[in-house]
Amino acid sequence: MLRARDLTYRYRPEQPPALDGVSLDVPAGSLFGLLGPNGAGKTTLISLVAGLLAPQGGSLEYDGRPLARARRAQPNAIALVPQDHAFYPTLTVAENLDFFAGVQGLGGALARQRVGAALAFGQLDSYAKRRAGELSGGLKRRLNLAIGLLADPQLLLLDEPTVGVDPQSRHFLLDAIRELRTAGKTVIYTSHYMDEVEALCEQVAIVDHGRVLVQGTLAEVLRDTEPVLTLQLDRPPPAALAAAWTARHPGLEIDATAVRVPGATAAELPALLAELAAAGCTPHSLGYGEQNLEQVFMRLTQRSLRD
Numbered sequence: 001m002l003r004a005r006d007l008t009y010r011y012r013p014e015q016p017p018a019l020d021g022v023s024l025d026v027p028a029g030s031l032f033g034l035l036g037p038n039g040a041g042k043t044t045l046i047s048l049v050a051g052l053l054a055p056q057g058g059s060l061e062y063d064g065r066p067l068a069r070a071r072r073a074q075p076n077a078i079a080l081v082p083q084d085h086a087f088y089p090t091l092t093v094a095e096n097l098d099f100f101a102g103v104q105g106l107g108g109a110l111a112r113q114r115v116g117a118a119l120a121f122g123q124l125d126s127y128a129k130r131r132a133g134e135l136s137g138g139l140k141r142r143l144n145l146a147i148g149l150l151a152d153p154q155l156l157l158l159d160e161p162t163v164g165v166d167p168q169s170r171h172f173l174l175d176a177i178r179e180l181r182t183a184g185k186t187v188i189y190t191s192h193y194m195d196e197v198e199a200l201c202e203q204v205a206i207v208d209h210g211r212v213l214v215q216g217t218l219a220e221v222l223r224d225t226e227p228v229l230t231l232q233l234d235r236p237p238p239a240a241l242a243a244a245w246t247a248r249h250p251g252l253e254i255d256a257t258a259v260r261v262p263g264a265t266a267a268e269l270p271a272l273l274a275e276l277a278a279a280g281c282t283p284h285s286l287g288y289g290e291q292n293l294e295q296v297f298m299r300l301t302q303r304s305l306r307d
C-alpha cells in the first residue's frame with residue numbers, strides 16, 4: 001500500500017539529514033510500528049507521508065501511484081494524528097469535531113454521522129460539551145484520535161499517541177488502535193516504547209539517525225539476530241573466566257549481576273554452565289534465544305532506546 005524508496009530530508013544544510021535514504025514497505029491492512037529513539041526521524045517520515053513536508057530525494061507511492069497524485073484523487077485517504085494536540089482548547093469536544101468535519105469537506109447528514117461515530121469511537125460522548133482544553137491528558141489524546149478518524153481514512157498515521165497519558169487511557173488507546181486494524185485500516189504507529197510496539201504491531205521498522213536499521217514482521221525482526229545467552233548471576237564471573245569467554249565470544253557484556261553472551265550456540269550451554277559452576281558462580285536465571293525489540297535495538301546501535 002505504502003512504498004517509500006530512498007527518502008531523504010534535511011531541515012538545514014548544516015545539520016545531518018533527518019532522513020538518510022529511507023526505504024519502507026507498509027502492507028495494506030497492517031499495524032506497522034515505526035520504532036526509534038528521540039530524533040531518529042519518525043515524525044519527519046510521517047510528515048512526508050502526510051504531505052506536510054515534500055521529499056527532497058527518493059519516492060513515495062500510495063496504492064501504486066505517486067503519493068501526491070494519490071492524495072489529489074483521494075484527499076481523505078490518509079490522516080495524521082500528530083504528537084501535539086491538534087484542536088482548539090476553547091471549543092468543546094463536539095464543536096471541535098464539527099469544525100474539523102467541515103475542514104475535511106464533510107457536511108449535512110454525513111458530517112453528523114461521522115461526528116457521532118468519532119465520539120463513540122473515542123468514548124467521548126459524555127464529554128461532548130466539555131471544553132477541549134479542560135480535558136485530562138488521556139481524553140485529549142482520544143479527541144486527537146477521534147478528529148483523525150472523522151473522514152474515515154484508509155491509512156492512519158499516529159505519532160506517539162500514548163505519550164503523557166495515564167495507564168487507563170493508554171490501555172484504551174491501544175485497544176482502539178487494535179480495533180482500527182480489525183476494521184481493515186492500515187495504521188503506522190510511531191513510538192519509542194518498544195513494549196507497545198511489540199504488543200501491537202505485526203510489522204516493525206527500527207529507525208535511528210534517519211536510517212532504517214531493520215524491518216519486517218515482528219517475528220522476523222526478533223529472530224533476525226543471532227541468539228544471545230543471558231545469565232543473571234549472584235556475582236560477576238572471575239576475570240580469567242570473563243577473559244576466556246570474551247576471546248570466544250567478542251561483544252560479550254558483563255555488569256554487576258548479568259553476563260550477555262552473543263553468538264553462544266545451544267550446544268555450548270552445558271559447557272558454559274559447567275565453567276561457571278567451576279568458578280563458583282551460580283546463575284539464578286538463564287535466558288536464551290529470542291530477544292525483545294529493545295535488545296535488538298541495542299545490538300544494532302550499541303545504545304538503549306532511551307539514551
Ligand SMILES: Nc1ncnc2c1ncn2[C@@H]1O[C@H](COP(=O)(O)OP(=O)(O)OP(=O)(O)O)[C@@H](O)[C@H]1O
Pocket residue numbers: 011012015017018036037038039040041042043044045192
Ligand atoms: N523543524 C525542524 N528544524 C530543524 N531540525 C529539525 C526540525 N524537526 C526535526 N528536526 C531534526 O530532525 C531530526 C529528526 O527529528 P524527528 O522529529 O523526525 O525525530 P523523531 O524520531 O520523531 O523524534 P521524537 O520522538 O523526539 O519526536 C532530529 O535531529 C531533529 O532535531
